[in-house]
């Protein structure tokens with residue numbers, strides 16, 4: 549072989565290797581760009597499905613039970629939007645027209661917020677962990693049914709959350725995320741407060757467990773809420789927060805979203821209240837009531853449920869949100885905190901007493917079943933809720949449902965049929 553041939557061969561080999569290298573690099577860059585655009589394809593698809601359902605349909609469970617009305621349900625949103633639009637164009641100049649158009653913009657804003665929220669969930673990489681409940685203290689069969697319901701609920705939430713988490717951004721928001729969680733160090737409990745879902749009695753129980761009181765019945769409403777006896781999780785340093793999150797039994801008690809909303813409305817607006825009337829009532833009447841009387845504008849008393857809902861759904865609320873009607877998903881971050889125990893207001897006493905057994909509370913400590921404010925009023929149950937929902941139009945009901953969509957989804961609630 550000639551020396552020049554050998555040089556040629558070497559050059560060819562070199563060029564070939566270089567070309568493969570460049571091609572490989574290009575392929576790599578292309579793939580990376582593609583992956584960034586399509587993080588988890590199936591997750592995205594699912595999310596899209598849910599968002600589509602959000603705008604069009606009632607709860608998937610509802611459809612399963614009433615397949616014949618599916619097309620009616622699917623048309624609901626379209627029809628309602630046109631109705632609103634129609635009303636809007638007729639009443640362009642009136643405040644009601646503005647409210648109607650605000651409701652429409654509210655819908656798309658809610659969808660955006662739901663999207664953003666689901667995206668945020670995807671960005672937090674606490675892969676949801678499901679720790680088994682420690683049942684070593686449960687000695688009898690009495691709790692069997694309650695325990696089964698509990699496990700179902702835990703798996704249900706876990707499955708929902710698993711679809712939406714993937715990457716870690718937790719630390720930045722950690723403190724805010726735990727700001728509604730109360731700490732009981734003796735029995736190692738974390739309790740996230742959801743107002744209007746039995747939280748006063750829960751705080752009483754935590755105070756008794758902590759040795760701050762001898763009986764739940766001896767603690768007044770004001771001592772519970774303004775006493776500052778119980779510590780919140782955000783009062784600890786980062787390490788204190790993380791240790792407790794990882795080792796304590798974390799619990800949340802939830803309630804049907806509409807029941808919670810109606811209950812909050814009745815409690816805050818149908819009884820004299822020196823905070824909610826002047827702060828929320830006044831602003832609500834001023835913005836949403838046509839020809840409001842001087843007296844109502846001055847006191848803020850007598851807000852109607854419909855007016856309250858207009859405020860709730862308004863993208864330009866005249867006053868901010870309040871924990872009593874804030875979504876549970878924003879108060880307690882159920883998909884990030886990984887609650888060990890999910891109680892429901894609908895089965896409050898059984899769930900709570902089972903929880904007390906699990907954590908080894910004194911045998912004589914039982915969850916109190918009293919209602920300490922407006923105790924003569926009928927409790928807000930589904931029948932009462934229906935009466936209130938009847939005051940709303942179909943659209944307003946649908947938008948209210950959309951507003952609490954994640955709460956419905958996470959805890960397997962269904963929209964009441966009015």
Ligand SMILES: *[C@@H]1O[C@H](CO)[C@@H](O)[C@H](O)[C@H]1NC(C)=O
Nearest residue numbers: 613614615616617618620621
């Ligand atoms: C379907 O919905 C309509 C009203 O939207 C109602 O009158 C009818 O009874 C429903 N049908 C079934 C099968 O649920």
Ligand SMILES: *[C@@H]1O[C@H](CO)[C@@H](O)[C@H](O)[C@H]1NC(C)=O
Nearest residue numbers: 681682683684685906907908
């Ligand atoms: C379960 O609880 C019991 C009693 O509180 C405790 O002794 C045991 O170590 C716990 N088991 C686990 C796995 O945490």
Ligand SMILES: *[C@@H]1O[C@H](CO)[C@@H](O)[C@H](O)[C@H]1NC(C)=O
Nearest residue numbers: 609700701703704960961962
């Ligand atoms: C969800 O709710 C439906 C209807 O209330 C019920 O039949 C079903 O068992 C629930 N699923 C879980 C996992 O709790």
